[in-house]
Amino acid sequence: xxxxxxxxxxxxxxxxxxxxxxxxxxxxxxxxxxxxxxxxxxxxxxxxxxxxxxxxxxxxxxxxxxxxxxxxxxxxxxxxxxxxxxxxxxxxxxxxxxxxxxxxxxxxxxxxxxxxxxxxxxxxxxxxxxxxxxxxxxxxxxxxxxxxxxxxxxxxxxxxxxxxxxxxxxxxxxxxxxxxxxxxxxxxxxxxxxxxxxxxxxxxxxxxxxxxxxxxxxxxxxxxxxxxxxxxxxxxxxxxxxxxxxxxxxxxxxxxxxxxxxxxxxxxxxxxxxxxxxxxxxxxxxxxxxxxxxxxxxxxxxxxxxxxxxxxxxxxxxxxxxxxxxxxxxxxxxxxxxxxxxxxxxxxxxxxxxxxxxxxxxxxxxxxxxxxxxxxxxxxxxxxxxxxxxxxxxxxxxxxxxxxxxxxxxxxxxxxxxxxxxxxxxxxxxxxxxxxxxxxxxxxxxxxxxxxxxxxxxxxxxxxxxxxxxxxxxxxxxxxxxx
Ligand code: SF4
Numbered sequence: 430x431x432x433x434x435x436x437x438x439x440x441x442x443x444x445x446x447x448x449x450x451x452x453x454x455x456x457x458x459x460x461x462x463x464x465x466x467x468x469x470x471x472x473x474x475x476x477x478x479x480x481x482x483x484x485x486x487x488x489x490x491x492x493x494x495x496x497x498x499x500x501x502x503x504x505x506x507x508x509x510x511x512x513x514x515x516x517x518x519x520x521x522x523x524x525x526x527x528x529x530x531x532x533x534x535x536x537x538x539x540x541x542x543x544x545x546x547x548x549x550x551x552x553x554x555x556x557x558x559x560x561x562x563x564x565x566x567x568x569x570x571x572x573x574x575x576x577x578x579x580x581x582x583x584x585x586x587x588x589x590x591x592x593x594x595x596x597x598x599x600x601x602x603x604x605x606x607x608x609x610x611x612x613x614x615x616x617x618x619x620x621x622x623x624x625x626x627x628x629x630x631x632x633x634x635x636x637x638x639x640x641x642x643x644x645x646x647x648x649x650x651x652x653x654x655x656x657x658x659x660x661x662x663x664x665x666x667x668x669x670x671x672x673x674x675x676x677x678x679x680x681x682x683x684x685x686x687x688x689x690x691x692x693x694x695x696x697x698x699x700x701x702x703x704x705x706x707x708x709x710x711x712x713x714x715x716x717x718x719x720x721x722x723x724x725x726x727x728x729x730x731x732x733x734x735x736x737x738x739x740x741x742x743x744x745x746x747x748x749x750x751x752x753x754x755x756x757x758x759x760x761x762x763x764x765x766x767x768x769x770x771x772x773x774x775x776x777x778x779x780x781x782x783x784x785x786x787x788x789x790x791x792x793x794x795x796x797x798x799x800x801x802x803x804x805x806x807x808x809x810x811x812x813x814x815x816x817x818x819x820x821x822x823x824x825x826x827x828x829x830x831x832x833x834x835x836x837x838x839x840x841x842x843x844x845x846x847x848x849x850x851x852x853x854x855x856x857x858x859x860x861x862x863x864x865x866x867x868x869x870x871x872x873x874x875x876x877x878x879x880x881x882x883x884x885x886x887x888x889x890x891x892x893x894x895x896x897x898x899x900x901x902x903x904x905x906x907x908x909x910x911x912x
Pocket of ligand 1: 526527528529530531532618683720723724727728875
């Protein structure tokens with residue numbers, strides 16, 4: 430397994446084509462817009478290798494018997510799924526943001542069982558290929574970018590009906606030694622700091638969409654892959670200083686990028702699904718359930734940080750003893766623990782796929798993500814309420830270097846003898862950073878928009894049984910009660 434430092438160093442030798450704000454980025458690792466996200470991903474390596482966290486962050490590979498990082502492990506039982514959720518909460522508490530590596534983890538888990546199922550029915554050999562890829566991933570402790578979301582063009586049309594055939598990633602050429610792919614994947618968390626990309630279809634497909642029903646892996650710096658790194662609200666603060674960023678070490682959300690596949694060659698041994706449209710819906714649903722399990726855990730960890738920042742501000746500002754503040758803090762904790770209980774519940778109530786992989790309860794996993802999309806903004810509102818309006822009006826940290834106003838900054842941003850103005854502003858900036866639009870939008874749409882979870886619930890809930898329970902209760906008793 431790699432240490433955090435080894436992981437960061439391993440990225441230096443990659444030759445990725447990355448663009449940000451109209452310019453090519455030669456050094457991703459030390460770029461101020463990207464480094465915080467790399468630090469956050471490095472925490473997954475910390476959990477894998479440091480003694481304090483290894484009971485959660487490492488696992489024994491069922492394929493090799495080797496100790497591997499849990500972010501590359503295929504869950505074999507209930508304990509593995511529960512530990513996955515616990516590990517994500519801890520990583521969320523350390524970083525206060527997205528640590529990115531779970532999308533790839535869930536792609537590995539999903540493809541492990543899906544390739545096995547395709548082979549059982551179709552007589553293909555995807556699973557053997559995939560196992561070789563997985564062992565290489567585990568042995569080298571690679572970070573995998575799980576790439577699912579296509580640009581999608583006109584949402585009312587299927588991939589093969591689009592005005593532009595590249596709106597979904599597709600195969601454009603078949604060769605004796607492999608395939609050539611074209612298209613793009615959007616909003617790719619951790620893409621610029623991953624070692625490899627694992628592409629999956631982004632929706633259930635019909636037979637006419639067969640060129641789009643593909644799954645494959647490529648090294649992240651493969652020829653023909655272009656990355657366009659996304660902007661975030663207030664991101665210029667990243668190269669202006671430290672305090673105003675709020676979370677200078679780990680950033681906000683996952684450092685997402687657009688990945689463009691400009692006719693990229695993929696050898697056959699890295700192709701894990703090829704035109705089997707029948708399995709695309711199952712793959713997407715399965716991946717979504719694993720990733721929705723996570724949201725109740727990683728976001729709970731993030732919100733533990735926000736609760737801490739809010740309580741610290743209340744302490745500094747003399748409002749901690751106010752009964753409405755105590756009430757709001759306990760409401761925040763209640764919402765966070767409700768989110769986390771969903772992540773644990775779907776892990777405890779798991780089942781086992783044919784190949785032995787443990788699978789979360791999809792109804793509970795989807796409910797957990799839906800709760801997270803609903804409660805995260807609630808918790809941020811309560812944080813803003815307690816923290817106070819100063820969070821939205823703090824002057825630049827540069828004013829502390831401005832001799833004319835610096836003494837006044839210290840004087841008027843301090844709230845008491847023992848309250849340092851800069852320490853208070855740092856907490857205020859952390860609250861501002863964690864309650865701003867970027868994390869709230871990410872929380873709503875990451876792992877699928879709320880409507881996607883409702884569709885799964887509509888499809889999966891046994892409505893007939895529920896009606897039967899009600900009918901049973903209102904049914905006339907067979908014998909009248911004695912008077
Ligand atoms: Fe992991 Fe959460 Fe980020 Fe998804 S949003 S990659 S589960 S930290």
